[in-house]
Amino acid sequence: MRLERQVQRWQEAGIIDASTAERIIAHERRASRPVLLLAIGGLGAFTIGVGLISVIAANWGDIPRLVKLLAMLGLFGANAYGLVRARGRQYRWVTDALALGYFALTLASIALVGQTYQLGGEPYQALLLWLLVGSPVLWLAEGAFAALVFLGALAVTGAFSFNPLVDLLGHDPHATILVGASLGSAAVFGPLLVASLPTLQRLRPAFAATYERLGWGLFVLAASCGVHVWYLSMDTNDVREAWVGARVVLVFVALGLWRVQGLVSGARADWLLPARALIGLAAAITGLGVLVPHAPAAMVGALGFVTVWALVAWCAYQAQTMQIVNLATAVIAARIFVAYIEVFGAMLATGAGLIVSGALLLALAWLWVRKIRLQPGGAA
């Protein structure tokens, strides 16, 4: 009702005309979620579901095989009927929920066959089959949650497939490194590369936006951890092993540098250069840390970390995302304090050391609040 009143006020003030008002109300109704109704309905359905599952579980062994299999087909049929009916209707969340239910039901059906027939297969086989035959239904959903569920399923399958892949390659140490580097690089760069696909951006914008946010988050996290490799010493043996996986990582870095342009719309093209600098520099600092023999060089690691977050701040500034700029500068300030503790940690045992460190912390906080933190308008 609040929306209708607001739209009516805009219409009376001459800001929008009648047809625009109708379109706004129709759009908001289509996108709106009745939260309280959903919560009560969800709680009721959950309670019934738990009760049913308890009754079935208690008598599971006594239920004939044929009944279990036919019940699964019935569940598939009911869920599919719901999806066909919900298709094109105004409540998109119903389609999303049913698509996710169908995806979960697919895994349950594979597990049911394995359990009913006492098939002693490996979990990765069931998970791979699930992804293969169950994923297409997630394309029927449009919300970000479906995109996250797919990524979660992919990550779990990847984790379960690691050992079988190593087994398949004959437990060769180089093969283990290669598999680890491939899965790790795919986890770090995969979401960004997928988000840059024009088809995904056009057909499922919510999927693309989710993967882009998640992808940048994963990359910055990986880069923040990766540059700390300079805290360790690398001998020639470590470097020789690192070179095995380096080729795969390099391919992903090159793909990232190339495809990042797919994430930039015309209006936001300003941050393409800092984004490429972030990927390139983070990869270079981490790469040098693992591919060149060296003694521990903590200063390089700390400076690498600050560089990564300075580039994050630059990207965010160019993209006019002030919250990220503030976060990045706060992280840099915190890292400077950690660096101070690393260097003068022994002094913390003395009263003077504690006073100086407290003063430094206060100075950093003041600097951040007064000089660095940006307001939504972009002013400091």
Add this chain to the structure above:
Amino acid sequence: MKTHRPYLWFALLLPIVAFTGLVVRAELLRASGSVFHVAIVGYDPRDLLQGHYLRYRLQWPTDGECDGATCCLCLQTSGVHTKVACGVVDKTCDAQLSRPVVEQGREFFIQENAGPALEQAIRRGQGAIALNVTPNGQVHVHELFIDGVPHRRWLRDNAQRQ
């Protein structure tokens, strides 16, 4: 966002086709070859249970001329199984299982509350597995037997006796 109708049907039917295929395959494997009852032992003597699963492996019979790593398990429908040398054609064997297949750790799905009773029964050597061997040498498990009866019936009889 509209989804094309053929894609909708493809996405909906694919899991159902896969499920049906898995069931048909399992039924065909189950029906291929004679059913043998083979004695079992616990896979891990300390803890045979893992959630809803009872862990076990097939037991080598004491009979047979063969002894060593090259022995296979000779299965006979009569229920008298022996050890024979692998690769030697033995017409008395209805199926043969290699050493890795016999000694492989296996799991059988059970009701969780039935776990302790079944664990004890297997420790006492009362357990056997009904299985058939597919033409490509895979073992397909049918049922867990305790004292010669299906485990669910044995559990019911056991509960009534107590």
